[in-house]
Amino acid sequence: MIEPDFDKTGGLVPAVVQDVETNKILMLAYMNREAWNKTLKTGKATYWSRSRSKLWIKGETSGNFQQVREVRIDCDADAVLLKVDQKGAACHLGYYSCFFRRISGDDVEVVEERLFDPEEVYKNEQ
Amino acid sequence: MIEPDFDKTGGLVPAVVQDVETNKILMLAYMNREAWNKTLKTGKATYWSRSRSKLWIKGETSGNFQQVREVRIDCDADAVLLKVDQKGAACHLGYYSCFFRRISGDDVEVVEERLFDPEEVYKNEQ
Numbered sequence: 464m465i466e467p468d469f470d471k472t473g474g475l476v477p478a479v480v481q482d483v484e485t486n487k488i489l490m491l492a493y494m495n496r497e498a499w500n501k502t503l504k505t506g507k508a509t510y511w512s513r514s515r516s517k518l519w520i521k522g523e524t525s526g527n528f529q530q531v532r533e534v535r536i537d538c539d540a541d542a543v544l545l546k547v548d549q550k551g552a553a554c555h556l557g558y559y560s561c562f563f564r565r566i567s568g569d570d571v572e573v574v575e576e577r578l579f580d581p582e583e584v585y586k587n588e589q
Numbered sequence: 590m591i592e593p594d595f596d597k598t599g600g601l602v603p604a605v606v607q608d609v610e611t612n613k614i615l616m617l618a619y620m621n622r623e624a625w626n627k628t629l630k631t632g633k634a635t636y637w638s639r640s641r642s643k644l645w646i647k648g649e650t651s652g653n654f655q656q657v658r659e660v661r662i663d664c665d666a667d668a669v670l671l672k673v674d675q676k677g678a679a680c681h682l683g684y685y686s687c688f689f690r691r692i693s694g695d696d697v698e699v700v701e702e703r704l705f706d707p708e709e710v711y712k713n714e715q
Contacts, residue, residue, distance in 0.1 A: 464695045465690075465692065465697045477603050477617060479605050479614055479617060481614060486612035486613075487612075488605055488607060488614070488670050490663065491603060491605060491663065491668040503692075533691060534691070534692040535688040535689075535690060535691050535692065535700075536688070536690050536692060536697070537616065537617065537687040537688050537690075538680050538681065538682050538684070538687045538689070539687075542617040542687075542688075544614050544688045554664050555664065556664050558664070561663040561664045561665075561668075562661040562662070562663050562668075562670045563661075563664070564591075564661060564662050564663075565659060565660065565661050566591065566629075566660040566661065566662060569590045571591050571662070574661075
């Protein structure tokens, strides 16, 4: 069974997350071996949260789970791609994609719609 | 002018590279501040090669340049997304995308076509 080269990368491998229907890039997260195994076993995208230093089932707080439809691994086995069904929105700021800002010269433009109010969704998380 | 948070991430920020026409994910690479500035200035995707420890204009050896059409930055400013016109193929193994392997249970399946022979393209690189 192939797996990402966790040793090469200090234990964490970046996971690009793509909407399986629209092909939009939703986010970039990180997986350790436990997150990888749990994702494959459960079909629910699971990451390692670097800020909270814990395993993180995407959607466990917000309800915005990611059902994994396809998993790919890159040529050097040091990055993975998840194609997912995104429930709700991926970004903790309420946008469908975390990549909601486009850079145009010296300007930054918000190019995605905000789908939820993060203060409402994460109000019990303080 | 916004820029990625290079300090947070030890100097390197992951860049997800997406084909602007097909929306396929081509590769994941890393940028330091110099690569970021050069990419914005020249419109040619430029990365930091971790294996060679040098600035790397994608395509400088193979001819498979990436013309950058759109740049996005994520919510935490610790990842970027480049939408590009890919000339030839992105992967150094000759595939259009580096993510040419799909994981299905215990099996790995090649799901992209090989477009060039890497031994031919990189023959002067030893």
